[in-house]
Amino acid sequence: MTGDLSPIDKAKFVAAKRAADLVESGMRVGLGTGSTAAWLVRCLGEMVRQEGLKFKGVPTSTRTAALAREVGIEVVSLDEARWLDLTIDGADEFDGDLNLIKGGGGALLQEKIVATASDQMVVIADIGKEVETLGAFPLPCEVIPFGWQTTKALVEETLIQMDVLGRNTTLRMNGDAPFVTDEGNYILDCHLKRIGNPRQLAMVLNQMPGVVENGLFIDICDIVVIGFGDGRVELRDINAGTVEEERLDFVESDNLFSDLAD
Numbered sequence: 396m397t398g399d400l401s402p403i404d405k406a407k408f409v410a411a412k413r414a415a416d417l418v419e420s421g422m423r424v425g426l427g428t429g430s431t432a433a434w435l436v437r438c439l440g441e442m443v444r445q446e447g448l449k450f451k452g453v454p455t456s457t458r459t460a461a462l463a464r465e466v467g468i469e470v471v472s473l474d475e476a477r478w479l480d481l482t483i484d485g486a487d488e489f490d491g492d493l494n495l496i497k498g499g500g501g502a503l504l505q506e507k508i509v510a511t512a513s514d515q516m517v518v519i520a521d522i523g524k525e526v527e528t529l530g531a532f533p534l535p536c537e538v539i540p541f542g543w544q545t546t547k548a549l550v551e552e553t554l555i556q557m558d559v560l561g562r563n564t565t566l567r568m569n570g571d572a573p574f575v576t577d578e579g580n581y582i583l584d585c586h587l588k589r590i591g592n593p594r595q596l597a598m599v600l601n602q603m604p605g606v607v608e609n610g611l612f613i614d615i616c617d618i619v620v621i622g623f624g625d626g627r628v629e630l631r632d633i634n635a636g637t638v639e640e641e642r643l644d645f646v647e648s649d650n651l652f653s654d655l656a657d
């Protein structure tokens with residue numbers, strides 16, 4: 396029950412619940428990945444069951460696809476949907492311009508493709524994800540397995556030249572084996588200093604042959620819905636220049652998500 400949640404999970408929940416209200420019947424909606432996005436998927440499933448909401452969801456990972464089907468959302472592929480009205484996803488960090496670091500859960504590639512194919516991207520996050528300057532969270536970089544050590548050395552050399560490398564990059568592991576993304580790739584986590592010019596860094600990283608995509612989302616996010624542990628939510632719309640605040644009631648949502656898996 397939401398009453399048993401930690402303040403950080405309450406914050407994620409209220410952000411997700413507020414963002415779920417942006418989804419209208421008939422929409423094609425990108426569904427993000429991660430613990431915050433899992434709240435969203437649960438909220439939307441509840442709206443499908445209780446309120447008859449009808450929309451098509453395009454998941455950004457096999458995990459999200461499984462959860463979406465479980466809660467009764469109609470799941471379609473991006474190729475079927477082609478273009479989306481809205482994508483709602485979590486983030487590892489966001490700054491004042493709504494530039495993001497994503498990929499903590501390893502889904503950055505599908506997430507970036509889906510978000511870019513959407514009229515609007517909405518990020519849902521607890522207030523702890525807001526930063527002055529991106530870079531405290533290690534930047535995930537998806538690389539193809541072939542020659543990954545060579546790619547890693549090239550990435551590190553470039554990061555040194557750009558004076559952003561904090562310490563060596565690390566190959567993300569899953570137990571004793573490399574973590575493998577839904578697309579069959581590896582993830583390098585880049586431990587950086589603060590990123591002064593995220594736009595330039597994103598472009599430079601993507602120019603390297605073994606790099607498939609990086610976790611910097613520049614000029615992609617339009618709205619952030621920030622949740623607080625006491626139930627407050629703040630919706631910031633960067634294009635409209637507006638900020639809305641409200642408080643959500645936990646009681647009405649009791650028992651909804653007691654089996655939350657992610």
Ligand SMILES: O=C[C@H](O)[C@H](O)[C@H](O)COP(=O)(O)O
Nearest residue numbers: 429430431498499500501502
């Ligand atoms: O690859 C994973 C995604 O980019 C997530 O949206 C991001 O890591 C945030 O996840 P969480 O909501 O669990 O903090």
